[in-house]
Amino acid sequence: MAKHFADPVAELTEAPTPPETPVGLSVPAMSGDNERRRALRKMKATAAGLLILAAIIFIACVIWQKNAAPTWVGYVRATAEASMVGALADWFAVTALFRHPLGLKIPHTAIIPNKKDQIGESLGEFVQSNFLTGPVLADKLRQIGVSQRIGQFIAEPANARRLGDTIGAAIEGATEIMNDDDVQAALDSLIVSRVRATPAAPLLAKVIDIAVDGGNHQHMLTAALKGMAKFLEENKAVFRQKVSEESPDWVPNWVDDRIFTKMFTGVQSFIHDVSIDEDHELRHQFDARIKEYAEDLRTNPATAAKVDAIKEDVLSHPAVKEWSSSLWSAIKRNLVDLSKDPESPLRQQIEMTIMRFGTMLTTDDTLRGKIDGWVERALLYVVDQYKGDIADLISGTVARWDTVETSKRIELQVGRDLQFIRINGTVVGALAGLVIYTIAQLIG
Structure with a gap:
């Protein structure tokens, strides 16, 4: 069967097109490919046109020289002949980079496909x-x-809003993928178990010390006394009824009234005196007793045990258990609601924090230097650890590309510049042919 040979002129001017059935992965397209394709086609046509022009001139000179032709025709013929040789040689060299010239599998051609x-x-x-x-x-x-660039970017309200949207979506997504039972167990372990494991007596003693140092315990006593006085006044009839029930039947009511009034007035007067007199003896006694209790909490194991028992009773109460079991559900619900609402306090706080941080980055040289140092060290560490993997990624990706399409894609990127080699070869060949022929004529 006769071997099919491609049309050399058509091959000289062809534009690269994607293969119909690529073997490997497609090479990603780049912006401007259509413009590059038109420019490559134009340059190929220009180079081929010069070759055709040289061939026409050469044929014309050959025909002319069969008759009595002027001497200068020989110079033109030599120039055109050398121009064709240079053009064909450089066409072969450029074509051999990307494919087998004329379809002939000549050794060391189709270099890029073979060496991809x-x-x-x-x-x-x-x-x-x-x-x-x-x-x-x-x-x-x-x-x-x-x-500096990050700071300038996130300091803008619009950019902070977009970052806030991203963080809100991330919060919502994170809450959705979390296992509620696992998170609830973690919260229970973190809060309830931590509280249960922490001794209550030393903590309570510290709280009492702080209250005493600031005089807050006396303020609390005053508030308690005023509250007690109000309580007694509001329930005066109840107490009077209780006195009547406890009094013997033979005692007249007017006697009960006088006794109750005198007792009730005396109690209210005493409470009032203590509440307004900051130097009252009862206050001094209260101060001494509460300090003694704080010291007892620190030194007496029995007292500490009682406080821990109270703490355990509170933690074991059904209401506390119900609160603990519903804690994550409430937190999750609030986070999702707040993350979805751009006007929520959480989102606004996130955006304000982002903008403040951006402003700090643009104005605080010390902070900017620290962050630049962190970024530099982190990036250099990652690159040092994984630069071999990055190189393998590049070589592996190229290896998976389709061979023919890769060759065409590379030709599309650099082929236009390579066509200048053909044009230069045509021109330089013509000049070399003229010089050589001229020297030959001078010697002859």
């Missing part, structure tokens, strides 16, 4: 050796000024 994997490995090594290095990255980070 090696090119990917070399590219990965090149990036690793020349870009993923500490000095290069550190210098680039300092030029960028990461914290």
Whole structure:
């Protein structure tokens, strides 16, 4: 069967097109590919046009020289002939990078398709050796000024609002993926178990000390006395009825009234005196007793045990258990509601915090220097640990690309510039042919 040969002129001007059935992964398209394709097609047509022009001139000179032609025709013929040789040689060289010229599997042609994997490995090594290095990255980070740019960005209200939206969505998503039972158990362990494991007596003694140092215990006593006086006044009839019930039947009511009035007035007068007299003896006794109790809490195991028993009773109460079991549900519900509402106090606080932090980054040189240092150290650590993996990612990705499509894609990116090689070869070949022919004529 006769071997099919491609049309050389058509191949000279063809534009790269994606293969119909790629073997590997498709190479990602880039913006401006259509413009590059038109420019490549135009440059190929220009280079092919120069070759065709040289061929026409050469044929015309050959035909002319069959008759008596002027001497200068020989110079033009030599120029055109050398121009064709240069054009074809450079066409072959450029084409051999991307495919087999004329479909002939000549050794050392279709270099890019055949060497695609090696090119990917070399590219990965090149990036690793020349870009993923500490000095290069550190210098680039300092030029960028990461914290300065971040600060300027998040200090803008609109950007803070977008970040707030993102954080709100993240909060909502995080609450949805969490296992409620696990979170509830963690909260119970963190709060109830921690409270149960903490001795109550020393803590209560410390609270009493703080209250005494600030005189708050006397304020509490005053409030309690006033509350008691109000309580007695509001329930005066009840107490009077109780006196009547306890009094013998033979005692007249007017006697009960006088006795009750005298007792009730005396109690109210005593409470009033204590509540308004900051130097009252009862207050001094109260002060002494509460200090003694605080000391007893610290030193007497029996007293401490009683307080811990009270704490345990409180923690074991059904109301406390119900509160503990519903704690996460309430927190989760509030977080979700607040994260969805852009006008909620939580979202507004998040946005204000973001903007304040952005302002601090733009104005505080010390803070900015610290953050830039953290970012630099973190990035350099990651790159140092994983630069080999990054290089493998590059080489592996290139290795998985479809061979033919990769070749066409590379040609699309650099092929227009390579066509200048063909044009230069055509022009330089013509000049070289003219010079050589001229020298030959002079020698001859």
